[in-house]
Amino acid sequence: MRESETTERAGDTPAASPFAGILSTVRRHPLAWIIAGSAVVLVVLGSGAVALGASVGTSASASTLPSASSTPTPTPTRPVAAPTRPLPVVAPAATKIRTCSVSGLAQDGRLGNLEAQVVNAKTGAVLFDRNGGKPGPTASVLKTLTSAAALKVLGPDYRVSTTVVKGSAPGQIVLVGGGDVTLSRLPDGQASFYTGAPKIQDLANQARQAMGGQPITSIVVDTSLFGGPVWQPSWDEHEERVVEGSTSYITALQVDGDRNDPTAIESPRTTDPVGRAVQYFQQYLGTNVPVTQGTAPAGAQQLAAVQSQPVTALIDQAMSVSDNTIMEELARLVAIKTGAGNTFAAENAGVISALKGYGIDTTGIHIADGSGLSGDNAVPPSYLTRLFVKVLNRENGLGVVYDGLPVAGQSGTLGPGYARFTGANAAARGAVHAKTGWIDHGYTLSGIVTAADGTPLTFAVFALGPVSDNAKQAIDTLVTGFYHCGDNLTNN
Template sequence: MHESDEPVTGPDPSTPPTSPTPSADSAAGSEPPATTGSGRRAAVRPAKASGFSGVAAGVLSAIRKHPKTWMAAAAAVVFLLLGTGSVALGATIGSPAAAAGRTSTATPTPTRTSTPTPTPTVDPARPVPANQAAATRIRTCSVAGLAGDRRLGNLEAQVVNAKTGQALFDRNGTKAGPTASVLKTLTSAAALATLGPDYRVSTTVVAGSTPGQVVIVGGGDVTLSRLPDGQASFYTGAPKIQDLANQVKQAMGGQQITSIVVDASLFGAPFWQPSWDEREERVVEGSTPYMTALMVDGDRDDPTAVESPRSTDPVGRAVQYFQQYLGTNVGVSQGVAPAGARQLGVVQSQPVTTLIDQAMRVSDNTIMEELARLVAIKNGAGNTFDALNAGVLAGLKGYGIDTAGIHIADGSGLSGDNAVPPSYLTQLFIKVLNRQNGLGVVYDSLPVAGKSGTLGPGYNRFTGANSAARGAVLAKTGWIDNGYTLSGIINAADGTPLTFAVFALGPVSDNAKQAIDTLVTGFYKCGDNLSNG
């Protein structure tokens, strides 16, 4: 206990000292004058002259015989006199009688007053803060060993209690790093905020500047399909270029088509992001096309496949099928649609919510690149890859989360130049979990561990001991050459909703996915008892 907290067992230190009543002996000779309660010295009676000479002679004789002894005695007397004066002075300053200005030399009869409660004091050697912090809960469930798995490479991770907003676990969580396909979450959020959930992408045909000329205008819809009516493409509910051609023929009323102009100017060059590995992504993996404003089936060779090699001329492939359904082989040229031209036909994509759902479940790069480009255009940032950073960040602004350190190089996450801190994702996923700002579509489209999407059967995720977290982890996956990522929501074993982001970066290999699953399963088991140690 502090010294000031101890009970007072001696005299009350707050009660002023009471001076004793002077006695006759103390007033008559060698004793120093006494003090009264008022702190003034009592009057001293003069000594009788008749005895002084003899006494003085004796004293002088003694001093001559024992000079050192008498010098020591004299020093002691002086010390006593000075000490008595100091005590008297202190009593004077602190005495209620002195404060009242009493001048009587009479000493009153001492009376005991009631003892007031002492004012607690703080030991100056042990300062105590004015507002002491409340006790912090000690969490005891550690995943430090799992986080130290070498398969995770350079780990960046954060886990947050989605109810309280408290960060429970952090390893470089505020450091921006490449996200891989986890970036699709940001692209989706920006598209919902900028384009709106019900926005549909149009492909139109208008009359040209000369009789019989038609202009096909690409609006950026990558889902437009070349397959005829009755055949389903990879993109569910995709509009058909056959339908567009039929509308044009009907609008022409039998007039012969003399030429076709292609307006794909909505998206600017370059059509391939410089940091992407073209052979790997366009040819071998078949995950990504040249990003032109007009294409069919994401420019896949196989319009029904998730991944399929892409061509070197998406616009040319689309026009080929447009000509085929028109039943003409007239000349084709590049150009721009005349302002105010009469519309001959139009087809539209599924709404943004459906596009997001399709892209998030299977991690489709092509839709996400389309949405990012349309967001940049709508926000006035431009129509090229270089415009995406400003455009997407503008789209994210309304969510109220600090975007410091974020850099957007593309819409899919394919570029290693993208940079997002895990701490941004944990905050964004709280809004996703709460279905704020229309983000419920993102929640509904997240792959579920062991059940759906890129975390479902066939992807070898959350297997073995990690199957404990199956059905409880809803997250977006990611993989690029220099990293594996996973970010989303955990419904922990103790019922706590957690948001998390894990980046395994650097020279990592495919087995980083299992290390990530193991760490995330640890988060699931610990729940709100997860410690940062």
């Protein structure tokens, strides 16, 4: 029930009322009533503030309580926090829109069944891919994998030794092949094809001196380090050994890679590389004593030794001119060192075991030989683009592989005389460092491009199937396209 307000005007005579007694009491005891009245006012004000606060909720406005006697006084209220707002979602970084396409170049019929991939070596982004994850035959591009395996397992400073030890009979010596195919038959002062190669003449001189004048009665030849067969079954022997003269039988003892011409890049090879080496060893010893095949006695005293150049030098020369025989030697030594065995069949397990040390997935890789001659080798282009990033960055000593790569228009199998990167493709000369490859039904190129915009790209291009020699020009044109596009290369 709401109480009505009453107003008393000055000069009016108060009428008798029920409150007359109360007023009389107030006049008699004013202080007590003032105190009581103040208490009542406080109670009323407090209850009013509570009621008003409930009615306005969380409003931030000041509340006032009406008063009949004075100017309204604002009642303080507790500050109210602003409503919580959702945080804005962080927008993803903008994706670069690439517009430089080589799609037309990739459709060139000369490329056959194309497998290719291009990676930005700085960011790891795949810029271009055509069946890049599909394992295919690499041809001599496989030498990159063999080199990486040799560096990992043998080490950059490893040297291959050819030795002579005492035999089991008086006056008998044993010539032990260590797998060095660069050992040369040329006399001191004459340089063979293999730079800095050791001489079998030096080996013979050391052995004769170590015998101290004791006559040599017989020679045993130990080539047991490498197991048979001496020729990979999938290779074309007539083409590679005789006609092209690019590859020898793979034996633990031979001289000059068994070339007929020890100074030539390519020269026909024989069917008896061990016999040729022994012939020159006897010649420098100055003896025609009997020669037999056998093995060195355990713990036999060493009489003589010569060593190859370090692995780094062997890789540099083999990569530049694509020497098959050095790479077969290295693959076999890797297989032996890893405990996989000493045959062609053991190279798959040995090389793959070594490659796993680089931390790149080896799924799909199959190693049939060390040179890449076999069509049974299989490597996806995507593996090569990742490996070449490490080569470019010189990780784990792989810089030697980069240093040995042919350079377009300048050196090796991309240099003068090889008709590569000619005409309009000459724009990429000097910018492409890559390993070439060719076998029946396959032309390949893989390596590094420093693009026109400065972007380092790693790439692998396989032109497979019914292709011919003109696939090389189609590959060069496609790689020149990579060069022009750089980081703007699109997969469309």
